[in-house]
Each structure stands twice: as C-alpha cells, then as structure tokens.
Amino acid sequence: MHPRFAKILDQLPTSLRDVVTPMLGDDFAASFSQDQIQQLLAASQLAERELRLALLPLAAACSVAPISRFFVGAIACGLSGRWYLGANMEFAGQGLFHSVHAEQSAISNAWLSGETGISEITVNYTPCGHCRQFMNELSTAKALKVSLPDTISTLQAFLPHSFGPADLDISDALMSPQHHDLTLSSDDALVLAALAAARQSYAPYSQDFAAVALEFNDGRIFCGRYAENAAFNPSLPPMQMACAHAVLNGADLGEVRRAVLIENSKGQISQQDAARSVLKALGKVELEYQAV
Ligand SMILES: [Zn+2]
Structure with a gap:
C-alpha cells in the first residue's frame, strides 16, 4: 500500500476500513x-x-x-x-x-x-x-x-x-469519443503512447489535438490528453493531466525519465512552452516534441 493511504486509514469508519484496505495494494489505480x-x-x-x-x-x-x-x-x-x-x-x-x-x-x-x-x-x-x-x-x-x-x-x-x-457553436463535448487523424511512423513505445492519446484529445476551439506521455524510471508510462474548454482558461493541458494521472497511480514525479509531447501541426496554438514550464518543476528532463 502507498504510504499516503496508510496515514489516513484511521479517518475511515472501521467497517469500511477493514474491507477497503485490501483493495489499496500497489496495483491500486x-x-x-x-x-x-x-x-x-x-x-x-x-x-x-x-x-x-x-x-x-x-x-x-x-x-x-x-x-x-x-x-x-x-x-x-x-x-x-x-x-x-x-x-x-x-x-x-x-x-x-x-x-x-x-x-x-x-x-x-x-x-x-x-x-x-x-x-x-x-x-x-x-x-x-x-x-x-x-x-x-x-x-x-x-x-x-x-x-x-x-x-x-x-x-x-x-x-x-x-x-x-x-x-x-460547438456541439461536441468533453469525454465524448474522439478519433483525430494524426499519424507518424515510430517504433518508440512512448511516442506511440503519446500519439494514441493525442488522437483522443479534445480541442474543438484550437484544433491543437495534443497529448503528453511520461515514462518513469520503473518503466511505467502515463499519458495526459489535452482537454479544452469553451472559456479557454479552464482548459486542462496534457502535461498537467499526465502528471495528475501518474500521481493518482502512485508514481513519483521525481522519477520521470522521459517526456514526449505530440500535437497537431495544424492547430492554432502550441502546448510546447507550457509543457516545458511544468517539466522544470519536476527536474532536468528535456521535453521530446513532435508536431504531426
Ligand atoms: Zn476547482
């Protein structure tokens, strides 16, 4: 069990704690x-x-x-x-x-x-x-x-x-299935993970279909898709989503060894600078970038 859960188990009712504890193993997602x-x-x-x-x-x-x-x-x-x-x-x-x-x-x-x-x-x-x-x-x-x-x-x-x-005048919605036609040739699993996530991103306002894939020292990969918003500022960039998802799965962001951003070359904006800014908070990992 991740230590963050062990610390707060006594906040749960006893009847709940006894049953939920075995569900919080290292594979808890x-x-x-x-x-x-x-x-x-x-x-x-x-x-x-x-x-x-x-x-x-x-x-x-x-x-x-x-x-x-x-x-x-x-x-x-x-x-x-x-x-x-x-x-x-x-x-x-x-x-x-x-x-x-x-x-x-x-x-x-x-x-x-x-x-x-x-x-x-x-x-x-x-x-x-x-x-x-x-x-x-x-x-x-x-x-x-x-x-x-x-x-x-x-x-x-x-x-x-x-x-x-x-x-x-957008009839699409966040979490509705997305299938963007982005392609590139690669045999790099991290690049392909980012590409697959970018194809499912949501960006009806800028067409900046984008995603980040993070690889950790233990080999695990976590992705984040760009989630755009009609009011623009509440949009959730792909780097932030990837970091949040990795942490939920128990990963330590200090253990990121590679970071890949893939985005649509025809979009009206780019996630590059924002993604690099977040990466600076994590250490010395350089952003690998491809517009497709
Ligand atoms: Zn809030």
Whole structure:
C-alpha cells in the first residue's frame, strides 16, 4: 500500500476500513470497480452517496499541494458504474495557473480509463468557479450532479446562466469519443503512447489535438490528453493531466525519465512552452516534441 493511504486509514469508519484496505495494494489505480463498490456498500451499510463521502479521505490523500497545503479530494462516478478518485496538484516554483483541481483530476482519471461521461462528482469542498466551468464542457453536463458533505445539487444549479460549447457553436463535448487523424511512423513505445492519446484529445476551439506521455524510471508510462474548454482558461493541458494521472497511480514525479509531447501541426496554438514550464518543476528532463 502507498504510504499516503496508510496515514489516513484511521479517518475511515472501521467497517469500511477493514474491507477497503485490501483493495489499496500497489496495483491500486485510484478507482473502484462495481464489484468492489458492492463489497464496500455491504460492509459499511452506507448508501452510495454516503459511501463516496466516507471514501473522500483516500482521494484527498493523493493531493500534492506544496503551495496551498489545501488538500482536495473528489470521486467521479463513471457511466460504466466505476468510481474514480481525483486530487488537486500544484507545481512548486511555477505559475499557479498550472494547478490541477481535484474535480479535473477525477474526471481525467475517468476519461483516460475509457469512460464517456460521469453522472455525479463528490467533493470535500464546494467546487470553485474554474471547476464549474470545466465540468460544463462534459458530455453529461446537463444532468451531472455535484455532491458535497452537506448538500447535493445539479451542476446547472451551481452554474446558473452558464456559458458553454453551444455558445461557440460547438456541439461536441468533453469525454465524448474522439478519433483525430494524426499519424507518424515510430517504433518508440512512448511516442506511440503519446500519439494514441493525442488522437483522443479534445480541442474543438484550437484544433491543437495534443497529448503528453511520461515514462518513469520503473518503466511505467502515463499519458495526459489535452482537454479544452469553451472559456479557454479552464482548459486542462496534457502535461498537467499526465502528471495528475501518474500521481493518482502512485508514481513519483521525481522519477520521470522521459517526456514526449505530440500535437497537431495544424492547430492554432502550441502546448510546447507550457509543457516545458511544468517539466522544470519536476527536474532536468528535456521535453521530446513532435508536431504531426
Ligand atoms: Zn476547482
């Protein structure tokens, strides 16, 4: 078990702790299957919403917040029935705009795991405006519920008179399946991982279909896809998503040995400078870059 979970297990009800602990082994991918959820419901005797609230300390334990020391956890319910953890992430020494919010982290976790929407998100603090706007881009934005320790409501109630993709004549949505025609010839597994992720990225405003693949010293690879937003600033860059996903899976960002960014050569913007800026916070890894 990752030490970050061992530290907070005593925050869980005993009946829940005994059943969830064996699920938190080294292969724990920061999500719970439907079978696991049923086991947790039966053991804890909690309703689903209460169970998610009780599990939030596990999500918040994944937080990396060296600047704010404010630890946010989120759990997104994928349409498949699986639950995905997420946590906020800050990059020491770099601009605050590089930060990943817990809701973005949980949604990225679900999206990278093949989900095409989420039905509900549970958070230990009320979502900030940035996250409300980010979630308004989702395929399920109209029906999405936001669950907090003391209340549950729809996203639309949290974001009245909202601005979204339809205001820019975009009918596509974040987490809807994407298949962009990007090609390159390579036998480098890391490059091919980044290419596959870029093909599934979401960038209807700039066409900067982009993704980052990070390789760690133990050989593991984690990817991040670019997730664009109608309000532009809440867009989640691919480097941040890759870092957040790696940390959720227990990786140490100090162990990154290679970083590859692949993006569409015909896009209106580039992720290069932003990605390099984040990499500086991680160490001396040089960004490998290809526009295709
Ligand atoms: Zn937020």
